[in-house]
Amino acid sequence: MFRFLHAADFHLDSAFHALSPQRAAERRRESRELGARLADEALRRGADLMLLSGDLFDGSDNFRETPEELACGLGRIGASVFVAPGNHDFYSSDSPYATVEWPENVYIFKSGQIESVDLPDLNCTVHGAAFTGPEQVPGLLTGFAAPEDGRIHLMTLHGDVEPSVARYNPITKAEIAASGLTYLALGHIHAASGPQRCGETLWAYPGCTEGRGFDELGDKGFYFGTVSDEGVVTLEFVPFARHRYEIMTVDVTGKDPREALEAALPAWTTDDLYRLLLTGETDERGIDLTALETLFSGRFYALELRDQTRVRQDVWARADEDSLRGEFLRRLRGRYDAAADDKERENVTRAVRFGLAALDHRDIM
Numbered sequence: 283m284f285r286f287l288h289a290a291d292f293h294l295d296s297a298f299h300a301l302s303p304q305r306a307a308e309r310r311r312e313s314r315e316l317g318a319r320l321a322d323e324a325l326r327r328g329a330d331l332m333l334l335s336g337d338l339f340d341g342s343d344n345f346r347e348t349p350e351e352l353a354c355g356l357g358r359i360g361a362s363v364f365v366a367p368g369n370h371d372f373y374s375s376d377s378p379y380a381t382v383e384w385p386e387n388v389y390i391f392k393s394g395q396i397e398s399v400d401l402p403d404l405n406c407t408v409h410g411a412a413f414t415g416p417e418q419v420p421g422l423l424t425g426f427a428a429p430e431d432g433r434i435h436l437m438t439l440h441g442d443v444e445p446s447v448a449r450y451n452p453i454t455k456a457e458i459a460a461s462g463l464t465y466l467a468l469g470h471i472h473a474a475s476g477p478q479r480c481g482e483t484l485w486a487y488p489g490c491t492e493g494r495g496f497d498e499l500g501d502k503g504f505y506f507g508t509v510s511d512e513g514v515v516t517l518e519f520v521p522f523a524r525h526r527y528e529i530m531t532v533d534v535t536g537k538d539p540r541e542a543l544e545a546a547l548p549a550w551t552t553d554d555l556y557r558l559l560l561t562g563e564t565d566e567r568g569i570d571l572t573a574l575e576t577l578f579s580g581r582f583y584a585l586e587l588r589d590q591t592r593v594r595q596d597v598w599a600r601a602d603e604d605s606l607r608g609e610f611l612r613r614l615r616g617r618y619d620a621a622a623d624d625k626e627r628e629n630v631t632r633a634v635r636f637g638l639a640a641l642d643h644r645d646i647m
């Protein structure tokens with residue numbers, strides 16, 4: 283029996299454009315600690331090998347320290363580490379895989395041909411290949427079949443299973459089924475796939491280790507796997523991200539927005555980045571987003587509030603009045619009813635709020 287850690291898509295040195303410059307710098311700094319954190323985790327769990335399936339770096343113009351610190355962290359593990367470069371960190375003579383000194387236990391696949399490394403102590407062979415450019419159109423797994431030699435056969439690859447467009451190492455399920463592999467450790471897709479089976483081969487995407495935006499929500503991490511002597515693989519997903527992205531919808535109809543938020547939020551959000559969508563109906567004053575942000579922002583790593591509420595129906599009640607207010611409401615009501623979509627209704631709602639505030643000499647929020 284042996285144990286392995288499978289991770290991918292670190293995208294180190296991502297820019298984090300959507301964050302404040304201070305938060306962005308902090309997250310880039312944190313991301314440089316990933317190698318050390320993974321090493322601690324691999325040592326604590328007694329991993330016998332590590333499979334890293336590409337896109338470890340976001341691009342080719344890294345801070346020099348980033349690959350150096352990753353190399354340093356991985357060197358502490360002692361166990362063998364296998365890296366299959368992907369489309370963002372493809373192998374070339376000026377990539378960090380060539381320019382940084384990697385420790386002896388780290389094996390980097392460098393070519394667009396499958397290479398195989400025997401690990402006799404584990405009765406195992408690890409196969410892999412690299413992207414050598416930003417795209418890899420011929421599938422790297424095409425025609426591959428592991429020898430029937432009684433060994434466990436693992437492979438690490440960056441690639442796209444059954445893609446609609448073949449740009450990033452297209453892999454068919456038939457090829458996986460014909461591969462004879464015990465486990466195919468993939469990278470490229472940023473959501474964890476769960477264990478998948480084609481023929482006798484188990485395969486999975488662990489997803490990215492850290493979400494980078496509101497399109498990468500929830501827990502992110504890696505797979506920790508066990509291979510029995512009979513070649514049965516079990517996978518455990520290990521959440522490992524420092525910060526999670528979450529989108530939450532809070533209906534504030536008939537409630538004080540502050541209380542509605544208090545009731546809806548989980549107890550612990552300090553490390554996480556939240557987008558809170560306020561929905562439902564509000565009175566003509568709407569929601570004071572700035573005040574809410576001041577109240578709540580300290581509870582989050584980063585907070586984004588969006589007002590998607592509609593103005594309550596009774597706001598229109600005085601549309602029959604023979605007054606400036608009545609005239610204003612009648613005109614806006616006409617536009618609201620004729621609005622083609624939600625966006626337009628939202629604009630009319632905003633106009634109603636601003637207009638009524640002006641008529642009542644209230645401050646506009």
Ligand SMILES: [Mn+2]
Nearest residue numbers: 337368369470
């Ligand atoms: Mn990729």
